[in-house]
Amino acid sequence: MVTVAAIPQVTDAEHKQRQLDLMKRRATGLLVLMGVVFAVAWTLEPAHPWLGYVRATAEAGMVGGVADWFAITALFRRPLNLPIPHTAIIPQRKDRIGRSLGNFVQNNFLSPEVLGAKLKAAELSRRAADWVRQPEHARTLVRQGAGALRSASAVVRDEDVHAMLERSVIEPLKRRPIAPVLADGLALLTVNDRHQQLLDRLVQGLAHLVAQNEPMIRERIRAESPWWVPEFVDDRLHERVVEGIERTLSEVGTDPGHPLRRQLDDLLVTWIEQLRQSPEAIARAEQIKQQVLDHPTSEQLTESLWREVKQVLDRQVAAAEHGAPGGLERGLIALAEATLEDAALLDKLDEWLIGAVLHAVDQHRHEVGQLIAHTVSVWDPDETSRRIELQVGRDLQFIRINGTLVGGLVGLVLYGLTQLLGHG
Numbered sequence: 001m002v003t004v005a006a007i008p009q010v011t012d013a014e015h016k017q018r019q020l021d022l023m024k025r026r027a028t029g030l031l032v033l034m035g036v037v038f039a040v041a042w043t044l045e046p047a048h049p050w051l052g053y054v055r056a057t058a059e060a061g062m063v064g065g066v067a068d069w070f071a072i073t074a075l076f077r078r079p080l081n082l083p084i085p086h087t088a089i090i091p092q093r094k095d096r097i098g099r100s101l102g103n104f105v106q107n108n109f110l111s112p113e114v115l116g117a118k119l120k121a122a123e124l125s126r127r128a129a130d131w132v133r134q135p136e137h138a139r140t141l142v143r144q145g146a147g148a149l150r151s152a153s154a155v156v157r158d159e160d161v162h163a164m165l166e167r168s169v170i171e172p173l174k175r176r177p178i179a180p181v182l183a184d185g186l187a188l189l190t191v192n193d194r195h196q197q198l199l200d201r202l203v204q205g206l207a208h209l210v211a212q213n214e215p216m217i218r219e220r221i222r223a224e225s226p227w228w229v230p231e232f233v234d235d236r237l238h239e240r241v242v243e244g245i246e247r248t249l250s251e252v253g254t255d256p257g258h259p260l261r262r263q264l265d266d267l268l269v270t271w272i273e274q275l276r277q278s279p280e281a282i283a284r285a286e287q288i289k290q291q292v293l294d295h296p297t298s299e300q301l302t303e304s305l306w307r308e309v310k311q312v313l314d315r316q317v318a319a320a321e322h323g324a325p326g327g328l329e330r331g332l333i334a335l336a337e338a339t340l341e342d343a344a345l346l347d348k349l350d351e352w353l354i355g356a357v358l359h360a361v362d363q364h365r366h367e368v369g370q371l372i373a374h375t376v377s378v379w380d381p382d383e384t385s386r387r388i389e390l391q392v393g394r395d396l397q398f399i400r401i402n403g404t405l406v407g408g409l410v411g412l413v414l415y416g417l418t419q420l421l422g423h424g
Contacts, residue, residue: 064407
C-alpha cells in the first residue's frame with residue numbers, strides 16, 4: 001500500500017492563485033474575442049470580401065489558442081474531463097517525474113565538476129577566517145563550544161575519558177611512524193618563511209625578556225663574580241653583556257640575511273632530510289616517541305591532557321560570564337588573522353575542505369536523488385499537480401496568449417498568400 005502525504009504549502013498561495021486566475025481570464029478572454037471576431041467576419045464576409053483577412057486571422061488565432069489551451073491543460077488534468085490519452089501528465093506520471101528530477105539534481109547539481117567549481121569560487125577558508133576574526137563571532141564560538149563541552153565533561157567519568165584518549169589518541173600515535181609526521185610539520189613550517197616569522201617573534205620576545213630582567217642579570221653577575229672584583233667592574237660587565245645580547249637580537253631582527261637566519265634554514269632542511277631518509281634519525285625519533293607514549297607516561301599524559309582541557313573550559317566559561325576575552329578567543333582571532341595573511345595556507349585549507357565535501361557528496365549523492373524521488377512519490381497526485389500549476393501556471397498562460405496571437409498572424413499570412421497566388 002502506497003502512503004500518500006501532503007506536500008509543503010506554497011508561499012503566498014492566495015496571491016499566486018489570484019494571479020493565475022487573472023491570466024487564465026485574459027487568455028480565455030482573448031480566445032473568446034477571436035471567436036466573436038470570427039463569427040462577425042464570417043457573417044459579413046459575403047458583403048465585404050476584405051473581411052476574409054479578418055476571418056482568417058481570427059480563425060487561425062482560435063485554432064492556436066485552443067491548441068495551446070489543450071496542451072497546457074493536459075499537463076495538469078484531463079481537458080473537459082475526457083479520458084484522452086497522454087493527458088493529466090503530471091498526476092499520472094508523478095513518480096517518473098520525481099525519479100527524473102532526482103537523477104537530474106544528482107547528476108547535474110551534485111557532480112564534482114559543478115560543485116567543485118562553486119566551492120572553489122566561494123573561498124570557504126577565507127570567509128570562515130574572516131568571520132572568526134571578528135571578536136563578537138570568536139566570542140560566540142568559544143562560549144558556546146566551551147559551555148557545551150564543560151556540560152558534557154560534568155556527566156562523564158574521568159576514567160572513561162582517559163581510556164578513550166588512550167584508544168583514540170595514544171594508540172594510533174604509537175602505531176604511526178612519527179618521523180614522516182615531524183618532517184611534514186617542519187616542511188609546513190617553512191612554507192612562505194613562516195619559520196622566519198616565528199624567529200622574529202622569538203627575537204622580539206627575548207629582547208623584551210632581557211629588558212624586563214635586567215636587574216636580575218645584574219644581581220646574577222654580582223653573585224657569580226669573585227668577592228675581590230670591584231663593583232664598577234661588575235657594572236661594566238653587566239652593561240657589556242646586556243648590550244651584546246640586545247645588539248645581537250636587534251641585528252637578527254632587522255637583517256633578513258643574518259647568518260643566524262641562514263643557519264636556521266640549513267638546520268631545518270637538514271632535519272627534514274634526516275627524518276625522511278636517515279634510518280638513524282627515524283629510529284631515534286621512534287625511540288623518543290615510544291619513551292613518551294609508553295605506560296605509565298601515557299597514562300599521566302592522558303590524565304594531564306584531560307585535566308588541562310577541563311581547566312581551560314572552566315576558564316573560558318568564567319571569562320564569558322564576566323564578559324572578558326579568554327585565551328581561546330584571542331587565539332582564534334590571532335589564528336584567523338594569520339591565516340588570512342597566508343595565501344598558500346588558504347589554498348591548502350580550501351583544497352582539503354573541497355576534497356572532503358566532494359568525497360562526502362560523491363558517497364551519498366545517489367541518496368539525494370532517492371530522497372527526491374521518494375518524497376515526490378508519496379505526494380498526493382492531484383495536489384501535486386495543483387501546486388505545480390500554482391507555481392508556474394501564470395507563465396504558462398502567456399503561451400496561450402502568444403499562441404492565439406501567433407496563430408492569428410500565421411493565418412493572416414497564409415490567407416494573404418492564397419489570395420495572392422489565386423489571383424496570380
